[in-house]
Amino acid sequence: MRAEILSVGTELLLGQIANTNAQWISQRLAEIGVDVLHHEVVGDNLDRIADSFRLAMSRSDVVIATGGLGPTQDDITRDALAKVLGVPLVRHAEIEEQLRAKFVAYGGRMPDSNLRQADVPEGARYIVPDRGTAPGLVADIAGKRVFCVPGVPAEMREMMEGTVLPELAALAGPAVLVSRILRCTGIGESRVAELLADVFEGTENPTMAFLATSGETKIRLTAKAATRDRAEALLGPLETEVLERLGDVVFSTRDESLEEAVGRLLRAAGKTLACAESLTGGNVGARITSVAGSSDYFRGSAVAYAADAKRDVLGASEETLRGPGVVSRECALEMAAGARRLFRADIGLALTGAAGPEPHGGSAPGTVWIALDGDDRRHTRKLSIPGERDRVRRWAEQAALDLLRRYLEGKPLPESDRII
Numbered sequence: 001m002r003a004e005i006l007s008v009g010t011e012l013l014l015g016q017i018a019n020t021n022a023q024w025i026s027q028r029l030a031e032i033g034v035d036v037l038h039h040e041v042v043g044d045n046l047d048r049i050a051d052s053f054r055l056a057m058s059r060s061d062v063v064i065a066t067g068g069l070g071p072t073q074d075d076i077t078r079d080a081l082a083k084v085l086g087v088p089l090v091r092h093a094e095i096e097e098q099l100r101a102k103f104v105a106y107g108g109r110m111p112d113s114n115l116r117q118a119d120v121p122e123g124a125r126y127i128v129p130d131r132g133t134a135p136g137l138v139a140d141i142a143g144k145r146v147f148c149v150p151g152v153p154a155e156m157r158e159m160m161e162g163t164v165l166p167e168l169a170a171l172a173g174p175a176v177l178v179s180r181i182l183r184c185t186g187i188g189e190s191r192v193a194e195l196l197a198d199v200f201e202g203t204e205n206p207t208m209a210f211l212a213t214s215g216e217t218k219i220r221l222t223a224k225a226a227t228r229d230r231a232e233a234l235l236g237p238l239e240t241e242v243l244e245r246l247g248d249v250v251f252s253t254r255d256e257s258l259e260e261a262v263g264r265l266l267r268a269a270g271k272t273l274a275c276a277e278s279l280t281g282g283n284v285g286a287r288i289t290s291v292a293g294s295s296d297y298f299r300g301s302a303v304a305y306a307a308d309a310k311r312d313v314l315g316a317s318e319e320t321l322r323g324p325g326v327v328s329r330e331c332a333l334e335m336a337a338g339a340r341r342l343f344r345a346d347i348g349l350a351l352t353g354a355a356g357p358e359p360h361g362g363s364a365p366g367t368v369w370i371a372l373d374g375d376d377r378r379h380t381r382k383l384s385i386p387g388e389r390d391r392v393r394r395w396a397e398q399a400a401l402d403l404l405r406r407y408l409e410g411k412p413l414p415e416s417d418r419i420i
Contacts, residue, residue: 008043069117271297276349
């Protein structure tokens, strides 16, 4: 079964609100094996909404529209649906009674404009809301089914869970879509795609997709089957093949963030961590502590931005500061050791560098040194990260957390390299 999600609202086109409804609906449809092929967003214009309905019905079995069911003049989804169906709107007395009862319960008088919500395209069904005042609509045309639900997320979810999803599950029959997300860092999307090209082209179920985010590449594996167990069985061999080809650049097969993976490994090893940060300004510590339960393994972080702060707080030597400088292997090692000593931690992790756009400490923008200080090993890594300041900082964070992850997993630690 093919579905399309039509989101109505000029505020979406203007970027005033994020389209979280479409994301949530897509996730729920995948769980019952309904394939979402298109998302469309249209503003509050009668003709354009009607055209969007027609287009959606031309290429999908099911259309789910959100928004435009309120009482104001720009709430015209019901009008557009009636236009497409070629029928008039019919006012339903029972909806009107329900609306009036709701306003009595609210302790106020119902504005006359709310009576528009009692209008339903002739021949269509309506969904009575528990939350809010906007009834949903259901219409069949030329073998296609259209659902219209409110744009308010809580009201939308109520109707989806109570009416739309059960109906679609019954129509679609037994089927589920199951996805696994593998996450990589330190490798670009194009390189991942190159390594997996023949696998990507040679499989239809499961399918594979790539998603590049800042400092990461995600690989989504999706299988469709009659049951979750059968879908999981389809995914297993493909996941194994991907892991064999990509190796230790994969930091998670659970769709967990890098900081979550690091936290899991620290807890399992019974190790504590302290950080010393310069160019990242505390972002690594912030990411680590964003994970619930991080107090079990994170001791603290020192943000030492100025040279004298590196000396006074972390113990960087005058010899290092005046010689190799603040952006150097020696300074990174002294910062990591200082953080470990200061917070009495098992592992110290430090970052120093030139985030840009100007050179810093005699180093070109994008130059980053990362150091790890542990009981059994000290290691440094130099990076030259091209791009704007935010990119340099983000990739530096990723590289530092990944260095820690590899250390905790007993994997080979990367040497100096260039991130592209």
